[in-house]
Amino acid sequence: xxxxxxxxxxxxxxxxxxSRQYMLTCNIAFMKAGVGGKSILFASGDQGVCGRxxxxxxxxxxHPGFPAASPYVTxxxxxxxxxxxxxxNETAWKGSGxxxxxxxxxxxxxxxxxxxxxxxxxxxxPAKAWNNTGRGFPDIAALGGDVNTYxxxxxxxxxxxxxxxxxxPVTAAVF
Numbered sequence: 131x132x133x134x135x136x137x138x139x140x141x142x143x144x145x146x147x148x149s150r151q152y153m154l155t156c157n158i159a160f161m162k163a164g165v166g167g168k169s170i171l172f173a174s175g176d177q178g179v180c181g182r183x184x185x186x187x188x189x190x191x192x193h194p195g196f197p198a199a200s201p202y203v204t205x206x207x208x209x210x211x212x213x214x215x216x217x218x219n220e221t222a223w224k225g226s227g228x229x230x231x232x233x234x235x236x237x238x239x240x241x242x243x244x245x246x247x248x249x250x251x252x253x254x255x256p257a258k259a260w261n262n263t264g265r266g267f268p269d270i271a272a273l274g275g276d277v278n279t280y281x282x283x284x285x286x287x288x289x290x291x292x293x294x295x296x297x298x299p300v301t302a303a304v305f
């Protein structure tokens with residue numbers, strides 16, 4: 131049988147998908163996996179709220195990612211260590227993908243948390259830049275920033291890696 135937890139480092143902006151129907155079809159597959167006892171974790175992306183399309187000089191609208199914004203997966207964002215060479219306090223990582231979906235509404239299980247966030251957000255960007263009724267993501271976050279990267283061995287040499295594509299498999303391993 132296949133593993134119960136799957137880590138996926140793939141995504142594009144919702145606008146870059148072939149259609150809304152394609153995303154809904156993917157959601158059906160994600161739901162089937164969930165009913166079958168599978169958890170699918172998706173990296174939220176490394177372009178911040180601007181997504182792969184970017185925000186341009188004048189930010190007019192953010193670009194949420196898919197499948198990370200799907201309500202039927204667990205989206206993993208990235209944190210950063212607060213201090214170079216210190217494994218300690220973490221902060222939000224500005225490169226972590228996230229925001230509010232333009233396709234999927236706020237799920238009932240998220241409504242209270244999203245409302246609390248929005249009610250106490252003195253540093254929120256202008257409301258015109260994001261969808262006030264969209265599902266918020268990422269769901270969770272793990273180390274993904276570049277202050278202190280993960281150390282790996284690749285082709286016999288040590289190397290540092292970062293990003294939500296590093297945070298997601300670590301989170302899947304914890305699960």
